[in-house]
Amino acid sequence: MRNAYLDELYDLARKDEDIIALVADNGAIVYDKYRRDFPSRFINCGISEANMISLAAGLASCGKIPFAYTIGCFLTMRAFEQIRNDLCLQRMNVKIVGIGAGFVYSSLGPTHHATEDITLIRSLPNMTIFSPVDPLETKKATIASAQIDGPVYLRLATGGTPKIYKEDYEFKVGCGVTLRDGTDIAIIATGGIVYEVLKAVDELERLGISARLINIHTIKPIDKEIILKAAHDTGAILTVEEHTIIGGLGSAVAEVLLDNKSSVKFKRLGLNNVFASGYGSYEEMKEINGLSKMDIVEVVKKMIKN
Amino acid sequence: MKTLDLHKKAKELRRTIFRTICKGGGGHTPSSLSIVEILTVLYYNILNISPENQRDSARDRFILSKGHSCVALYAILADRGFFNKEDLDTFGRKGSILGGHPDMYKVPGIEASTGALGHGFPFGAGIALAGKMDKKNYRVFVLLGDGECQEGSVWEAALFAPQHKLDNLTAIIDYNKLQAIDWLDNVISLKPLADKWKAFGWETREVDGHDMTELNNVFKSVPFVSGKPNLIIAHTIKGKGISFMENVPIWHYRMPNEEEMAIAYKELGLEGS
Ligand SMILES: Cc1ncc(C[n+]2csc(CCOP(=O)(O)OP(=O)(O)O)c2C)c(N)n1
Ligand SMILES: [Mg+2]
Numbered sequence: 001m002r003n004a005y006l007d008e009l010y011d012l013a014r015k016d017e018d019i020i021a022l023v024a025d026n027g028a029i030v031y032d033k034y035r036r037d038f039p040s041r042f043i044n045c046g047i048s049e050a051n052m053i054s055l056a057a058g059l060a061s062c063g064k065i066p067f068a069y070t071i072g073c074f075l076t077m078r079a080f081e082q083i084r085n086d087l088c089l090q091r092m093n094v095k096i097v098g099i100g101a102g103f104v105y106s107s108l109g110p111t112h113h114a115t116e117d118i119t120l121i122r123s124l125p126n127m128t129i130f131s132p133v134d135p136l137e138t139k140k141a142t143i144a145s146a147q148i149d150g151p152v153y154l155r156l157a158t159g160g161t162p163k164i165y166k167e168d169y170e171f172k173v174g175c176g177v178t179l180r181d182g183t184d185i186a187i188i189a190t191g192g193i194v195y196e197v198l199k200a201v202d203e204l205e206r207l208g209i210s211a212r213l214i215n216i217h218t219i220k221p222i223d224k225e226i227i228l229k230a231a232h233d234t235g236a237i238l239t240v241e242e243h244t245i246i247g248g249l250g251s252a253v254a255e256v257l258l259d260n261k262s263s264v265k266f267k268r269l270g271l272n273n274v275f276a277s278g279y280g281s282y283e284e285m286k287e288i289n290g291l292s293k294m295d296i297v298e299v300v301k302k303m304i305k306n
Numbered sequence: 307m308k309t310l311d312l313h314k315k316a317k318e319l320r321r322t323i324f325r326t327i328c329k330g331g332g333g334h335t336p337s338s339l340s341i342v343e344i345l346t347v348l349y350y351n352i353l354n355i356s357p358e359n360q361r362d363s364a365r366d367r368f369i370l371s372k373g374h375s376c377v378a379l380y381a382i383l384a385d386r387g388f389f390n391k392e393d394l395d396t397f398g399r400k401g402s403i404l405g406g407h408p409d410m411y412k413v414p415g416i417e418a419s420t421g422a423l424g425h426g427f428p429f430g431a432g433i434a435l436a437g438k439m440d441k442k443n444y445r446v447f448v449l450l451g452d453g454e455c456q457e458g459s460v461w462e463a464a465l466f467a468p469q470h471k472l473d474n475l476t477a478i479i480d481y482n483k484l485q486a487i488d489w490l491d492n493v494i495s496l497k498p499l500a501d502k503w504k505a506f507g508w509e510t511r512e513v514d515g516h517d518m519t520e521l522n523n524v525f526k527s528v529p530f531v532s533g534k535p536n537l538i539i540a541h542t543i544k545g546k547g548i549s550f551m552e553n554v555p556i557w558h559y560r561m562p563n564e565e566e567m568a569i570a571y572k573e574l575g576l577e578g579s
């Protein structure tokens with residue numbers, strides 16, 4: 001996922017001289033090619049995320065197109081007010097790119113997890129949020145970010161995310177994607193955890209439960225139609241996010257449903273008023289935090305029964 | 307502890323750090339190796355902290371603001387008996403109390419859950435301020451990274467402490483001249499570092515951060531001047547003790563392969579582990 005972003009950033013920078021890569025002391029090897037070919041358009045701002053964002057706003061006010069990249073929690077939380085006032089309020093054409101979405105930085109602990117960023121950034125006017133699931137979707141979301149004239153938050157996991165889409169996949173800003181069709185329940189998810197949900201949907205199929213899986217790659221603006229249609233078609237909606245359920249994807253979906261007087265059966269799965277706990281591998285972290293394939297299956301089974 | 311014994315301790319700690327990180331499968335090795343002597347002198351000769359008094363409100367406080375170097379601190383806390391040495395073997399694994407950044411609710415002896423840079427230092431200033439308010443005599447030592455000093459919050463606390471005459475606060479900068487991906491001088495230089503702190507109102511000293519006699523002397527003499535916070539610039543080598551890691555940025559968060567591991571083991575005197 002990270003490499004797909006960097007490859008695309010490289011291509012974009014080759015075509016558009018206004019594109020500037022900003023980092024806050026990250027990207028040792030992964031930016032090498034970019035640095036080699038566009039040395040004057042690579043700025044390591046140092047370990048100063050807040051400064052990086054306001055700097056980016058200043059650059060953007062002069063016509064530059066900064067792509068400011070660092071670990072997602074530091075990016076969105078340390079620099080939150082800078083994002084709010086300098087990027088969103090002043091509508092600056094800055095792309096902020098957060099790496100390490102959710103708890104992929106498992107053993108590094110909660111200080112390095114981005115598990116409240118959607119809540120925060122989703123609250124800001126004028127912001128677009130992309131949360132891609134695989135390398136191809138990341139590439140397309142990066143291209144779309146460059147085409148939008150205004151602030152964009154690109155929320156990425158890390159390297160090594162499995163492929164989900166085929167080459168002919170068409171990415172449409174603001175449109176959810178039905179990855180699996182189904183009639184008993186619709187599961188709505190975003191980001192790296194979608195892969196885990198896919199496995200759960202396969203397992204559910206074996207158990208005779210037909211689950212629809214919708215990937216929300218654009219969290220803001222969210223695809224209302226696909227959500228309302230899923231509620232209408234299946235009568236039950238489960239949201240799954242590697243993130244707090246307070247204000248995250250699940251809340252965004254709930255807002256759509258309630259605003260439209262839906263009385264669908266509804267549940268949010270994610271971090272419930274806690275920080276991600278435990279250490280270990282990413283796979284183990286999913287188990288510890290109730291977001292493994294089997295956890296999802298169990299929740300669906302319960303929802304269907306009731 | 308005598309200097310000779312301190313040297314032995316430091317050597318032992320380097321081995322423990324490397325072994326722990328290798329077993330755990332990942333960690334900030336060079337960042338931990340650069341602070342070994344600083345921690346050794348503090349924990350064996352200076353700080354009034356022990357497993358027995360860790361809940362005593364009069365204890366000294368140590369805060370590792372550069373939390374990514376926590377394995378060095380884990381190694382020394384285990385040696386001082388704050389928790390079992392066997393716990394080190396679980397570092398970063400499921401069920402462990404020891405993660406890649408220290409958690410004050412999991413690890414005995416950890417005073418603040420650091421990891422995001424730029425928090426521990428102002429947090430420490432808060433503890434120092436509370437000490438003044440409560441008329442307690444404890445001292446607060448905070449260890450910062452030099453790269454960490456690029457965070458604005460560091461300089462906000464640097465302004466705050468002299469204003470409130472926090473002479474019970476000692477900030478130590480691990481001046482290894484490297485940050486995560488490059489030399490500070492190639493990114494955002496701190497120079498002239500001592501002058502900056504002096505200008506902010508800190509009584510400032512510079513030492514060789516691997517010379518335990520110098521460290522001992524400088525720590526023993528705080529507060530340097532009554533009514534002023536203390537700043538110690540410790541010149542260090544990132545990766546100290548493993549030759550191929552010393553002063554090589556790429557090792558910031560990288561694991562050695564088998565061949566490199568063998569070399570490191572040999573250099574640390576850990577043959578056969
Ligand atoms: C707020 C914040 N931004 C970025 C990081 C990622 N990070 C961890 S260590 C590090 C470099 C730190 O350099 P320095 O303070 O010099 O410590 P050293 O590794 O040299 O010991 C960075 C950028 C972080 N932990 N916190
Ligand atoms: Mg450093």
